[in-house]
Amino acid sequence: MTLIPTIATFIIALSSNQVHLTHEQQIAVLQEAQVAYDNGVSLQAADPVASIESFRRSADRFQLLIHDGIKNGKLWYDFGNAQLQSGEIGEAIAAYRSSQRYIPSNGRLTANLKHARTRVANPIKSENTASIFTRLSFWHKALPTQVRLFIGIIFWISCWTLISVRLFRSIPGFKTASISLGCAAIALGLSVGVDIVDQHQDHGVLTANEVIVRKGNGVNYAPMLKDPIHEGIEFEIIEQRPDWLHIKLPNGSTGWIHEEDAQIVSLKRNHLVL
């Protein structure tokens, strides 16, 4: 019975780009996605094939909601879970990376992304070692963007309040406190700014099983790497040309891959994510 409304909503959604699901339809699709996911979990041991089918069905429903324009980090997270459970490691990592744009410091998201990365065959490790600056700015990744922004605003207001009070009367320690609060507020503001800039940096994830990285944007170019690279490997996008992507791998290697072999994690709209 639940299939009928979903098919109908699929048809509505696909038949025209301008038609969106109603809120009631969104709720129905979300419920179907969650039921299919729970069903997949319950079948994992008894019937793995049916379980994967159920996870795929769940992923389809979540994707429908995402295509409908809902920008929600937890929805992307659930979509990633369904993809991971159905064995689509590349798509799962891409979904988690999309989720990171909205909820970068979410604990569940971080754990599941880490788990998905362990399932990548022959992962390419980053050769970059953590700089002192990176070590000192641990809080940047430890605190969610919203929290950093909130604390930053509190610090900012406190700093200026202290400065204002100090205009009336000089209290020992106020000068040091106001300067400290001001510096902390500016650091937090910069941290939020870095997040915003990072959100607009395009990343990508390989979704094909084995991908040949080439020296140029065409199949006639020689391979750049001796061996193909595998699904789930993440990369930065240097340049985009028709059907081809110029990419930079975590170890610093660059090359060209066919666009069909990867999924781009991109935030097209220019807005602040809180």
Added chain:
Amino acid sequence: MKSKTFLQSIFLVVFCFTTPLFSQQVYVDFRQSVGYVGVPIPLTVIFENVDQFEEPMLPSIDGFSSYRRDGQQNSSQTTIRNGKVTSTSTTRVTFVLTPLREGILTIPALVFNANGKAFSSSPRTLEVVQPPTGGALKAEVTGTEGDIYLGKPIELTLRIYIEQFSDKTFQVQLDASDMFGRIRNDSEFGIFSEAVKARNVSAQKVEGLNVAGEPTIFFVYDVTATAWPETTGELQLPDISILADYPISISKQQRGGFFGGTQLVINQSQLVSARATIPTIEVLTPPIKDRPDWFSGAVGNFDFRVIAEPKRVKVGEPITLTMRVTDLTSGKVTLDYLAAPLLDRVPALTDNFKVPDKPLGGIVKDRTKTFTQTIRPRNDSPMEIPPLPFASFNPTTGKYVTTWSKPIQIHVDPVKTVSTNDLIGSNQSVTMPTRPIEVEGGILANYTGESLLLTDTISLTPKLIAAIAFPPVACAAILLFFAFRKHATLPTSIRKSATKHATRTLKNATSIAHDQQAIHISKALRTLQTDRVFDEQLSEQMDALLQRCDASQFGCFSDTELAKDAASLVEQIQ
């Protein structure tokens, strides 16, 4: 003159409207009147200047088998002649008719729909006779002898015999190349097509007897191809049908050009054909008897080597095995179908390592195929990766051969926490920890609820901007307030303010109540005298005015001109 222009206009209009109508046409290109049993004949449906047409279908035609060739040919042509632009677009769909029996066969009128109209062709008749062979052309296919197993190639050779043509009148004999050139392009070479197209053909001359029993010369052309069976059972390959225009007579023909002269040309030839049937070849599967558990279908003789990285890991961490399988046999080889060794069926490995059971893809380079597999130690007991087997079936000996890799020394460090996900499928029991320990890895639960439908994004709202901008603005406002206030309490500022106030009082003295005028004016004048130094004339005027104020204030004199004179004095001061 007018009538001529009018007629030209009518002609132009008629031409413009009628040209598209006349230029749209659908017709059938089928020119042959004589055909041969088993020899295919193309029938082409041509749509000219047609925007839309229904997919053409041929009805079942008595005496013919038919099929449609894949795809369609589209072409367009634009010509400009005497300033007139003409565009023609053509779509060709080709069917292949093969006569099945002798006799006069009829192709009925065929109907095709285009641009909403039906176009009909006229019926055609075809005289079908048995193809003349004359014994001049013969073909046969031979294949690899012995048992063929799945995964091994089959070498096939197509051998074509053509009797050499010789003309006693002109004392001419065609050579091997000329005779091969008589083979028609519409011949079906099946699996040998690519080799024939690439002219990868060897020719030799042999003596033999023709159908009349006379000694003659034959050219024998050998074409080889390799078939890679994908399934067991009888090898299914298409039959081969060769057509050739065998010369009957030649004649001298005047050569054109500057030098002129004559040349010999074939002026008459006959169609000859030959069929070659692929021999029955049975593709076998290796026997079940003595088949190792880890056999993955490899047939032949292979070398198997394994390397592992990293060699020092913690329990549960991945070790990547790179397995290289090299074909040691000679001749052609394809490793595309070679499957990876089934490591998950090797107890010596699975006892201590978690081994995925998913099929592996591999990378083929020359005669080597490389597979990569990730395994994870279940505990810290293994000191090495045991020898790994790669089983193959040797078709020569009819036995299975297992090649073992060398053991690889590793070091597995224990860890306090072990991922249950990494241990799924483990036969070993896990010791329960004495206190709750958080397990790493695995996938965490989904989020639920309608909050998933809310949008996480907001814009840089005015509230946010206000929250950032308000504190410094408020502080600046307070700062400015104090600065003004501080400035106002300075003596110079006070004096300046008093002078300004006094000047204003004097200027507006006429508006002050009459009984109060003297008081205010005298007060203002004294303020001015205190704050500023005036020249002698003005000082005298001010003194005089002060006296009049005193007189008016204390002497009860009514001085109506007092306010006016005060205003006049202010003007002089300014």
